[in-house]
Amino acid sequence: MTGGERSVRSGIRFDQVSVAYGGNTVLDRLDLTVEPGEVMALLGPSGSGKTTALRAVAGFVQPASGRVYLGDRDVTGLPPHKRGIGMVVQQYALFPHMRVQDNVAFGLKARKVAKDGIPERVAEALDMVGMAAYAKRYPRELSGGQQQRVAIARALAIRPGVLLLDEPLSALDAQLRSGMLAELARLHRELPDVSILYVTHDQVEALTLADRIAVMDKARLQDCGTPQDLYRRPRTEFTASFVGNANLLPVTVADGADTVDFAGRALDVPTGEVSRGATATLCVRPHLVGLGDGPNALNGTITEVQWRGSTHRLYVDIDGHRVKADLKELRETPALGDRVTLHFAAEDAVLLPAGAAEGAGGGTDG
Amino acid sequence: MASTAQPVAPGITATKKPHRSTGPSGTTPPRAPAREARRIPRFVWALPPVAVLALVFLYPLALVVQQSFSPDEGGTSIAPYGDVFASESFRSALTTTVWLAVGSTVGCLVLGFVLAMVIAFVPFPGGRAVAKFIDVFLSFPSFLITLALLFIYGNVGLANGVWTDLTGASKGPFDFLTTPWGVLLAEITYFTPFVMRPLLAAFSQLDSAQLEVASSLGARPARIVRQVILPEALPALAAGGSLVLVMCLNEFGIVLFTGAKGVTTLPMLVYSKAILESDYPAACVVAVVNIAISVGLYSLYRMVSRRVGA
Numbered sequence: 001m002t003g004g005e006r007s008v009r010s011g012i013r014f015d016q017v018s019v020a021y022g023g024n025t026v027l028d029r030l031d032l033t034v035e036p037g038e039v040m041a042l043l044g045p046s047g048s049g050k051t052t053a054l055r056a057v058a059g060f061v062q063p064a065s066g067r068v069y070l071g072d073r074d075v076t077g078l079p080p081h082k083r084g085i086g087m088v089v090q091q092y093a094l095f096p097h098m099r100v101q102d103n104v105a106f107g108l109k110a111r112k113v114a115k116d117g118i119p120e121r122v123a124e125a126l127d128m129v130g131m132a133a134y135a136k137r138y139p140r141e142l143s144g145g146q147q148q149r150v151a152i153a154r155a156l157a158i159r160p161g162v163l164l165l166d167e168p169l170s171a172l173d174a175q176l177r178s179g180m181l182a183e184l185a186r187l188h189r190e191l192p193d194v195s196i197l198y199v200t201h202d203q204v205e206a207l208t209l210a211d212r213i214a215v216m217d218k219a220r221l222q223d224c225g226t227p228q229d230l231y232r233r234p235r236t237e238f239t240a241s242f243v244g245n246a247n248l249l250p251v252t253v254a255d256g257a258d259t260v261d262f263a264g265r266a267l268d269v270p271t272g273e274v275s276r277g278a279t280a281t282l283c284v285r286p287h288l289v290g291l292g293d294g295p296n297a298l299n300g301t302i303t304e305v306q307w308r309g310s311t312h313r314l315y316v317d318i319d320g321h322r323v324k325a326d327l328k329e330l331r332e333t334p335a336l337g338d339r340v341t342l343h344f345a346a347e348d349a350v351l352l353p354a355g356a357a358e359g360a361g362g363g364t365d366g
Numbered sequence: 367m368a369s370t371a372q373p374v375a376p377g378i379t380a381t382k383k384p385h386r387s388t389g390p391s392g393t394t395p396p397r398a399p400a401r402e403a404r405r406i407p408r409f410v411w412a413l414p415p416v417a418v419l420a421l422v423f424l425y426p427l428a429l430v431v432q433q434s435f436s437p438d439e440g441g442t443s444i445a446p447y448g449d450v451f452a453s454e455s456f457r458s459a460l461t462t463t464v465w466l467a468v469g470s471t472v473g474c475l476v477l478g479f480v481l482a483m484v485i486a487f488v489p490f491p492g493g494r495a496v497a498k499f500i501d502v503f504l505s506f507p508s509f510l511i512t513l514a515l516l517f518i519y520g521n522v523g524l525a526n527g528v529w530t531d532l533t534g535a536s537k538g539p540f541d542f543l544t545t546p547w548g549v550l551l552a553e554i555t556y557f558t559p560f561v562m563r564p565l566l567a568a569f570s571q572l573d574s575a576q577l578e579v580a581s582s583l584g585a586r587p588a589r590i591v592r593q594v595i596l597p598e599a600l601p602a603l604a605a606g607g608s609l610v611l612v613m614c615l616n617e618f619g620i621v622l623f624t625g626a627k628g629v630t631t632l633p634m635l636v637y638s639k640a641i642l643e644s645d646y647p648a649a650c651v652v653a654v655v656n657i658a659i660s661v662g663l664y665s666l667y668r669m670v671s672r673r674v675g676a
Contacts, residue, residue, distance in 0.1 A: 058582050080581040087582040093575035097597040106593070107583030151579075158583060 010036035010071060010161035010195045012057055017066035019052050027052045028219040029066065036071075036161075039188055039196040041206035043243070044216030050199045053216070054164050057197060059083050070162060081110070086155030086194075090167040092147040094139040100126070100150050101135040107158040125157035126150075128187065145176045152187070165198045169205060181208055203243050207231065215239045231285075237352055240283040247289070247323050249282040251351070260351065263319040267296045268346045274353045281352040284344050286313070289325040294343030298323065302338045316342060427657075434650035446647040456635065456652065463631040466546060467614035470553035474610050475603060477554060478561030483595065485562075486569035487577070497566060503559045511556040512623035519543050546629050552620045557613060561606035568602035569595075608667035612660050632656045 012034040019027040027049040034040040042050035055061045056068055059080035067076045075083055094103050104122045113121065126132045129149040139147055148168060155163060168184075169177045185208070188196060200206055206213045207227045215223040215230065215238065223230060223239040234240035237248055251260040251267070253276050260269050260282060267282070274280050291314075300318035307329075314325045314334065325342055334340060437445045450456045485493055518524045519540045526538025542548050572595065580590045618633040630638070632652055640649035 058578070060578055080578070081584050081586055083582070084584065085582050087579055089575045089579060091573060091575060093573055093579045095576060095580075095594055095597075106580065106585070110580075110583055110585035110589055154579075154583070164582075 010193055011038075011069075012040075012162055012195055012197060013069040014053065014056075015067040015069065017053070017056055017063045017068060019049075019056060019061050020064045026219055027056065027063075030221055032214055032221060032224065034162075034195045034197055036195055037192050039198060039209055039211045041198045041200060041210035041213045042216055043200060043203060043206040043213050044222075045201060045242070047218075048216040049219040050201075050216045051166060052219075054166055054197055054199045057083075057162070058085055058087055058164055084111075084158070084160055084162075086158060086160035086163040088148070088151050088155050088163070088165050088168045090170045092139070092144075092151045092171070094147055094150055094154070096139055098138075099135070100131065100137050100139070100142070103139070103150060104154045104157045107154060111158055121157055125153040128156060128190065129153045129183070144172055145180060148172065148180065149183075152184075156187075156191070161194065163194050163196045165196060167200055168198075170200075170202070177205075181205060185209055207243070213243070215242060217242070233350055234283060234352070237281055237283075240281075240350070240352065244285055245324070246283045246285050249284075249321055249323070251280055251282045253278050253280055253351075258346070262298075263321065265298065267349075269296075269349045269351055270346060271351055274351055279354045281354065283350040283352055284348060286324040287311075287326040288348040289323065289327075289342050289344050291325065291327055291330075291340065291342060293341050295345060296349075297341050297343045299339065299341050302334050302336055302340055305334060305336065307333065314340070316340060318342075430650045430653055433646055434654045435647075437647050438645075446651045450648050450651040455630065459630045459632050459635040459652070460655070462546065462629060463615060463633075466549055466553065466629075466631060467611055467617075469550050470557060470614045471607055471611040473550065473554040474558045474561045475607050478558045478565060478606065479599070479603065481558065482562045482565035482569060483591070486566055486572075500559045500562055500566070504563065506556075507619065508552075508556050508617065509619040509623040512552045512620050515543060515548070515552055515555070516623075519548070543624055544627065544629075548624045549621055549629050552624060553614055553617060556620065557610045560610050560613070561603070564602040564606045565599055568599050572598055604667070604670050608663060608670070612663050612667075615659055615663070616656065632659075 012032075014030045014032045017027060017030045018025060026047075030049070030053055032040070032053075042053055044050045052061060056063055057070075059075070059078060063076060067074055069075065070083065070085070095106065098106065101119075101122050104125050105118050108118045108121055122135070123132060126135055129152050131146065131149045131153060134142060134146065134150070139150065142150065148171075152168075165184075169180050172180060188194070188209075198206070198209060210227055212224060212226055213230050214221055215236075217238050223235050225233075225235075230239055230243050234243065234246070240246040241248060249262055251262045251269075253259075253271050253274050254261045254266060255276055256266075258268060258270050260267050260271065260280065262282065269282060271280075298316075298318050300316040300323065302314055303317045303322070304315035306313040306315075308326075310329055312327045312330045312333070314327065316323045316325060323342060434446055435442050435444065437443060484490075485497055516523060520526070520543055521538070521541070523538075523540070525540045529535065529538040529540070542551075576594055577590055580594050581587075585593070616633055617631070618637070621629055621631050621634050622637075633656065636649045636652045636656065639645045639652060
């Protein structure tokens with residue numbers, strides 16, 4: 001629109017980006033591309049390097065090596081205020097002495113948007129998050145959820161090509177969180193050109209919102225793919241357990257077609273490209289495990305029962321291996337020490353070759 | 367003299383009261399003190415501290431005020447005020463005091479704000495040690511700074527010594543310590559940490575994410591300082607500034623130690639009137655004016671700080 005906003009461009013590209021504090025590598029050779037208009041979730045536990053990656057895009061940390069691109073422009077050495085990025089952080093970080101409208105106008109004034117255009121853009125941004133009625137309030141007069149909406153409006157007011165969301169819902173309680181999640185999804189539908197980098201440790205947020213998820217652990221990209229892809233066909237043990245909390249069982253691929261050996265039992269599982277005789281990890285989601293006899297039956301002893309309202313979570317010990325099963329609420333609660341049989345369908349299992357535990361993320365983007 | 371004996375008596379009996387009342391509580395059953403406390407009205411417990419306070423603090427103050435209305439010729443009149451207010455020495459002392467205090471305060475605020483910002487937001491090795499040192503600095507006596515400045519800028523100080531060694535001149539160029547500028551420099555040096563202390567506390571409360579978000583929104587550092595940091599530091603600046611202003615108005619040691627003959631502030635005037643000229647009524651008048659200014663500024667500070675929500 002205005003001449004001053006030509007720097008706005010969409011899409012992020014990490015090219016072998018490493019960040020180190022002292023001798024400690026907190027981000028190790030990250031290669032990742034966020035397409036224009038795409039929502040990419042950076043998912044991982046704390047200390048996995050996901051926030052560092054976001055801060056490298058914003059310009060708050062300087063990579064030790066590698067380049068960061070916004071669109072086709074190399075921004076690696078550019079100070080934060082020249083990058084034209086919208087950013088929303090966990091604790092809102094609204095300016096406490098400014099009214100809501102002045103908070104939203106801050107970026108417009110800083111970017112020298114023509115004065116007579118500012119009120120309109122502020123109103124537009126506040127409308128977008130449903131906070132127009134609160135323009136004259138101070139941040140301290142708003143609830144946490146309202147403050148976060150204002151923070152989002154403030155970031156969107158400058159019409160950024162890239163929006164960085166750093167754990168934006170972590171400070172909200174569970175009910176508000178799901179409402180805001182739907183809101184963010186709606187905002188993205190209204191702003192289809194904006195690339196969003198969404199840092200979270202919550203797999204539900206990532207699965208709900210993201211077009212693709214980049215799974216991070218120990219400063220490295222572990223896996224990257226669409227939510228369905230990562231959930232149904234995880235490529236690493238870390239992805240399988242962090243996204244969806246899968247059962248991981250050590251197996252050996254047997255000679256027969258699509259058969260593996262687990263603690264002396266033969267199980268029917270598609271072995272794919274894993275070669276015969278090799279050790280591998282069998283991955284089954286807890287909610288795909290059934291109770292009673294069936295294909296791939298496993299006998300074991302119940303070590304723990306958790307009632308979760310609509311489901312029962314059973315922990316079953318099978319020859320020293322713990323298997324989790326999420327079952328539709330049972331009429332009769334099983335007792336500890338009961339012998340039970342579990343089963344799962346062959347097509348619900350994924351076989352991960354040994355060595356897929358770590359660092360397999362190298363060429364997974366795209 | 368006879369008048370001093372009167373308050374002493376209630377003071378002594380007052381301080382004895384708690385002993386008397388705590389005495390029986392140790393020897394009687396536990397129920398007794400409760401019954402006793404119900405019989406004695408609450409305000410009685412406030413009497414001892416109030417009496418002590420009145421004796422050691424308010425009474426001498428009252429004597430000063432009383433003396434200021436008692437001219438040497440005897441009787442009670444406002445004549446000493448008329449005399450003092452009419453005198454040139456008082457007017458120039460008042461002017462000197464106010465501009466020195468205001469100048470030092472402005473200097474302390476500017477220097478303190480810049481230094482506190484560097485310590486708080488620019489990470490550098492030893493930053494923590496510097497912040498700690500500021501706490502220690504607050505405990506130094508004020509004349510120590512003046513003494514240190516004498517070693518640097520004094521007639522036979524370091525700076526002049528280097529100059530005379532280099533140029534062979536008989537006198538160095540630094541000769542400002544005995545002028546008001548010397549006092550100003552010493553007061554700014556000494557009182558700046560009093561501004562930095564509350565500022566550093568305020569900056570440690572400031573969410574660094576606010577600064578980051580501001581810069582991501584396109585704000586350069588100057589705009590962030592002006593629009594984000596400064597507004598949030600205002601209560602701390604007001605608190606530190608008014609504290610320094612009051613302390614500068616009453617500063618005695620620094621002015622005395624610089625040996626600046628021409629720099630007469632109100633406290634210096636009190637000193638010279640009382641000790642050198644034995645003119646007690648005049649000294650007390652100046653003292654009362656000094657107290658009035660201090661109390662007035664303090665009330666103003668309370669009002670301002672309540673307004674800004676500190």
